[in-house]
Amino acid sequence: MRLGYGEDSHLLEEGRPLYLCGLLLPSPLGAKAHSDGDAALHALTDALLSAFGLGDIGLLFPDTDPRWRDARSEIFLKEALNLVEARGGRLLQANLVIVLDRPKLAPHRQALAQNLSRLLGLPQDRVGLTFKTSEGLAPRHVQARAVVLLDG
Numbered sequence: 601m602r603l604g605y606g607e608d609s610h611l612l613e614e615g616r617p618l619y620l621c622g623l624l625l626p627s628p629l630g631a632k633a634h635s636d637g638d639a640a641l642h643a644l645t646d647a648l649l650s651a652f653g654l655g656d657i658g659l660l661f662p663d664t665d666p667r668w669r670d671a672r673s674e675i676f677l678k679e680a681l682n683l684v685e686a687r688g689g690r691l692l693q694a695n696l697v698i699v700l701d702r703p704k705l706a707p708h709r710q711a712l713a714q715n716l717s718r719l720l721g722l723p724q725d726r727v728g729l730t731f732k733t734s735e736g737l738a739p740r741h742v743q744a745r746a747v748v749l750l751d752g
């Protein structure tokens with residue numbers, strides 16, 4: 601068995617899209633980032649890479665590389681899944697906490713959970729998805745923390 605942990609934060613600003621769990625959400629603010637800024641998928645990518653000591657998302661996908669400009673972050677997650685599976689890893693469970701003051705994510709819970717389940721190849725009861733606010737500590741940030749459990 602292997603355990604992985606990852607986290608990510610992005611500043612929120614006007615004129616940027618808010619992608620989370622691979623979905624575009626309605627929001628007046630979005631993530632300042634080189635890619636689509638999906639903090640949830642970035643945290644999951646780092647969690648998978650960390651389970652096999654493979655470095656982190658910035659090592660594999662530098663934010664200086666023009667190929668990743670506005671790239672959809674499921675590209676990074678799929679590559680991390682490929683890398684761990686190539687080493688005999690099998691994802692058993694994933695747990696994700698998203699910290700965001702606004703917008704409320706509860707209305708999108710089912711859609712977010714379904715898309716994570718699809719991207720990770722896990723049943724929904726193996727994908728934990730928790731939403732929190734920062735209680736005003738980081739009103740212009742989106743943060744995500746992920747834990748993954750793998751066999752192999």
Ligand SMILES: Nc1ccn([C@@H]2O[C@H](COP(=O)(O)O)[C@@H](O)[C@H]2O)c(=O)n1
Nearest residue numbers: 700701702703704705706731732733734
């Ligand atoms: N962007 C968010 C953040 C939180 N929620 C829901 O609110 C509940 C209370 O969050 P606290 O951080 O104040 O404890 C939380 O359990 C979520 O259900 C949300 O929907 N969207």
Ligand SMILES: C[C@@]1(CO)OP(=O)(O)OP(=O)(O)OC[C@H]1O
Nearest residue numbers: 633634635657658661662663668
């Ligand atoms: C994803 C990458 C690559 O575009 O850049 P950002 O979109 O800025 O996001 P970050 O969380 O800083 O991860 C580093 C890079 O891998």
